[in-house]
Amino acid sequence: MPNQLQYETSPYLLQHANNPVDWYPWGEEALTRAREEDKPIIVSIGYSACHWCHVMERESFEKEAVARVMNENFICIKVDREERPDVDAIYMEAVQAMGVQGGWPLNVFLMPDAKPFYGVTYLPPQNWVNLLGNIRDAFDEHRADLAQSAEGFATELNLSDAERYGLKPADPLFAPETLEVLYRKIAVKADDEKGGMRRAPKFPMPSIWRFLLRYYDVTGNEAALHQITLTLDRMALGGIYDQLGGGFARYSTDADWFAPHFEKMLYDNGQLLALYAEAYSLTRRPLYKHVVYQTIAFAQRELLSPEGGFYSALDADSEGVEGKFYTFTTPELRQTLGEDYGWFAELYNLTDDGNWEHGRNILHRTETDEAFAERMGWSAADLNVRLDATHTRLLRIRNERIRPGLDDKILCSWNGLMLKGLATAYRVFGEPEFLTLALRNAFFLLKKMRDARNGRLWHTYKLGRARQAGFLDDYAAVIDGLLALYQATFTESWLTEADQLMQYVLTNFADPAEGADESDPMLFFTDKNGEELIARRKELFDNVVPASNSMMAENLYTLSLLLERPDYAERADQMLGRIQPLVQQNADYLTNWAALFALRVRPTAEIALVGPEAEAFRAELDREFYPNKVLCGTTDKSDLPLLQQRGPINGQTAVYVCYNRACQLPVTSVDEVWRMLR
Known part of the structure; x- marks a missing residue:
C-alpha cells in the first residue's frame, strides 16, 4: 500500500510513495503522532536529482526488512529540501553542530518534540540498520541524556547572529582598502591554473566571479580579470557544461571541470546566464555568447512549462546509471x-x-x-x-535514449534567478526571444505564485496548485528579477510590483525587536505568518545560491535609487555595516555581500532617459560593461522621481546622469553619456 506521500506533489516525495517505509510528509500529523506514541523521529531529507538519495532508497528504503525496523521504532518523515528549505536549513545546521559533514541524503534523529540529537548522511544498508538499533536502544535506556543533548542543539540553533558571530551595529566602510582585503581573501584560494577555487569537487559559485567582475570594474586589476576569464573559459569548455545540448551540471567531481555530477539545476543555469552575459559585455568573447544562447535554448526546450514557469531540475541518472544519457x-x-x-x-x-x-x-x-x-x-x-x-x-x-528524470515542480526563488538571467541576457544581446521568455516568466510568477488575497508569494507550484508560504529567498530573487526586467523594458508596473513585494517583506520578515537599540536589520528566512519550527533563522552566508539577506540588501539599495527611498538605503547600509567584519574575515563565504561592497566604493550612476529613443539608448548603454548604474526611462513622461520634470531637448532624447541625486547637465547622445561615466 502506498504511504502518506502519495498525496504530495513533490516528485522527490512521490518517488518514495511506494516504499514499505511508512513515510509521512513534514507536518503536524507526523509530529503529533510522534508525541502521542512517544517515539523518536527520523527526518530523511533529499531532493529528486540527488544521486546518493536514490542509492539509499534502493538499498534501504525499498527493503521490507529495513522498513520494518524503521516503522516499528520510529516515526518516519521524508522532506524535499527544495520544497522545505527552512526544515533542511535547521537540521543541516544541527548536524554540522554535531561535527558531522553535511550532505544529502540527510538523516536526522529527533526527540518526539522535534529537537535533534543525532544525524548522518548516506549509509550502506547494514550500517543503517545497526544505527537504527543503537539509536532506539539509546532512546529507551538513556532518554535523559538524549533529551539533554537535543535541548543543547536546540538552544544553539536559537542563538542570535549577534551572539553567534559577534555582529554589532556599525557604519559600513566603503573604501578601496576594504575592497582589497576582500579580494585578497578570495584570490589566495583561487586556482590560477584550472580556474575556480583550489578544491575538488568544484562548484560554479557564480557570486564569486560576480564579485570579481565588480572588483575589476573599480580597480582594473588584470589578475582578477584573468581569474574570471580562466574560470569561465574552463567551465564552458569542460565536461560540467553539456557540449551538445547546453546547460551546466551542478558541479565537477574533479579539479579539472571534467567529470560532472550530471544533474542540471535551474538555479545554477539562471545565475550563470547572468554571469556569462555580463562577462561577454566586458570581454566580447564569442564563447560566452555561445554559452548564453545555447543554455537558454536548453532551458526553453527541457525546463519550460506550458504556463511560462521553469521546472527545477534534471536527474543525474537514467536507467539507473549516472551520466548514461550524456556520454x-x-x-x-x-x-x-x-x-x-x-x-x-x-x-x-x-x-x-x-x-x-x-x-x-x-x-x-x-x-x-x-x-x-x-x-x-x-x-x-x-x-x-x-x-x-x-x-x-x-x-x-x-x-x-531514455531521458533523465525531470523534477517538474516550479520553485519561486529559482524562477526569480532565471528571470534575472533572461533579463540580463536580453539587456546585453538584445535578442527579442530572451525578453519574450522573461516576460512570460514574470507574468507566471505574479499570477500563479502570488496570493491575490494578501500579496504573499508561494514557494512551490505544480499541477495548477501553488503551496507553501514563500521564504525570504523567494522574495529576494523575484524582486531582483523584476528590477532587471524594469530596467530592460522601462515598464513601470514591474518596478511597482517589486516595491510591493519589498514592503511585504519588511512587514513580515523583519526581526520583531526592530526599533530597539540593538535591533538586527537582517531579515528572517521565514514569514512571521508561516509554520513555527524549533528555530527561526536568518540566512547570512552565500553559497551556490546567494544568501537571501545579501540579495535583499542589494534590492533595497537599487529600489532606494529608482524610487528615491532613503529609508531603503538606510536599511541596506545597516545590513552592510553589521555584516562587514564577517565579510572581511570570510569573504569567500560572503561573496554576494562583497559584490555589493564593491558597488558602494564609488557612487552609483543614476541614469534617466527621456524621449522617443529612450529604448534605443538603453540598449546601447546595456551592451557595454558598466555594473554600477541604475537605469530608468520613458518615451513621454513619468512620475518616477528620477524622471519627474524631465523631458526631451528640442525633441531629442535626453539623458540625465546623476550621482547621489545630484544631476549633471543633460546630453543627447550615448557617446556623451559614456564620456561622463568614464
Whole structure:
C-alpha cells in the first residue's frame, strides 16, 4: 500500500510513495503522532536529482526488512529540501553542530518534540540498520541524556547572529582598502591554473566571479580579470557544461571541470546566464555568447512549462546509471561520425577506451573554437559548419535514449534567478526571444505564485496548485528579477510590483525587536505568518545560491535609487555595516555581500532617459560593461522621481546622469553619456 506521500506533489516525495517505509510528509500529523506514541523521529531529507538519495532508497528504503525496523521504532518523515528549505536549513545546521559533514541524503534523529540529537548522511544498508538499533536502544535506556543533548542543539540553533558571530551595529566602510582585503581573501584560494577555487569537487559559485567582475570594474586589476576569464573559459569548455545540448551540471567531481555530477539545476543555469552575459559585455568573447544562447535554448526546450514557469531540475541518472544519457562509447561515436571522428575526437579529448568510466566518453575541450580552427588550418565559419553537423547527428542519437528524470515542480526563488538571467541576457544581446521568455516568466510568477488575497508569494507550484508560504529567498530573487526586467523594458508596473513585494517583506520578515537599540536589520528566512519550527533563522552566508539577506540588501539599495527611498538605503547600509567584519574575515563565504561592497566604493550612476529613443539608448548603454548604474526611462513622461520634470531637448532624447541625486547637465547622445561615466 502506498504511504502518506502519495498525496504530495513533490516528485522527490512521490518517488518514495511506494516504499514499505511508512513515510509521512513534514507536518503536524507526523509530529503529533510522534508525541502521542512517544517515539523518536527520523527526518530523511533529499531532493529528486540527488544521486546518493536514490542509492539509499534502493538499498534501504525499498527493503521490507529495513522498513520494518524503521516503522516499528520510529516515526518516519521524508522532506524535499527544495520544497522545505527552512526544515533542511535547521537540521543541516544541527548536524554540522554535531561535527558531522553535511550532505544529502540527510538523516536526522529527533526527540518526539522535534529537537535533534543525532544525524548522518548516506549509509550502506547494514550500517543503517545497526544505527537504527543503537539509536532506539539509546532512546529507551538513556532518554535523559538524549533529551539533554537535543535541548543543547536546540538552544544553539536559537542563538542570535549577534551572539553567534559577534555582529554589532556599525557604519559600513566603503573604501578601496576594504575592497582589497576582500579580494585578497578570495584570490589566495583561487586556482590560477584550472580556474575556480583550489578544491575538488568544484562548484560554479557564480557570486564569486560576480564579485570579481565588480572588483575589476573599480580597480582594473588584470589578475582578477584573468581569474574570471580562466574560470569561465574552463567551465564552458569542460565536461560540467553539456557540449551538445547546453546547460551546466551542478558541479565537477574533479579539479579539472571534467567529470560532472550530471544533474542540471535551474538555479545554477539562471545565475550563470547572468554571469556569462555580463562577462561577454566586458570581454566580447564569442564563447560566452555561445554559452548564453545555447543554455537558454536548453532551458526553453527541457525546463519550460506550458504556463511560462521553469521546472527545477534534471536527474543525474537514467536507467539507473549516472551520466548514461550524456556520454558515448567510442564505437558509438565512430559509427555516427564516420570520417569526422578524427578531428572531433581531438577537439573533445576522446580516447579509444573512453576517457571516463565504463568505457564511456565525456565531451570536454581545452581549446576554444578559434584556437582549434587556427591549428587545423580552417576558418571559424568552416569549423562552425562541421560542429553543427556533428552535434546534430549526436543529438539525434542522444534524444532517442531514455531521458533523465525531470523534477517538474516550479520553485519561486529559482524562477526569480532565471528571470534575472533572461533579463540580463536580453539587456546585453538584445535578442527579442530572451525578453519574450522573461516576460512570460514574470507574468507566471505574479499570477500563479502570488496570493491575490494578501500579496504573499508561494514557494512551490505544480499541477495548477501553488503551496507553501514563500521564504525570504523567494522574495529576494523575484524582486531582483523584476528590477532587471524594469530596467530592460522601462515598464513601470514591474518596478511597482517589486516595491510591493519589498514592503511585504519588511512587514513580515523583519526581526520583531526592530526599533530597539540593538535591533538586527537582517531579515528572517521565514514569514512571521508561516509554520513555527524549533528555530527561526536568518540566512547570512552565500553559497551556490546567494544568501537571501545579501540579495535583499542589494534590492533595497537599487529600489532606494529608482524610487528615491532613503529609508531603503538606510536599511541596506545597516545590513552592510553589521555584516562587514564577517565579510572581511570570510569573504569567500560572503561573496554576494562583497559584490555589493564593491558597488558602494564609488557612487552609483543614476541614469534617466527621456524621449522617443529612450529604448534605443538603453540598449546601447546595456551592451557595454558598466555594473554600477541604475537605469530608468520613458518615451513621454513619468512620475518616477528620477524622471519627474524631465523631458526631451528640442525633441531629442535626453539623458540625465546623476550621482547621489545630484544631476549633471543633460546630453543627447550615448557617446556623451559614456564620456561622463568614464
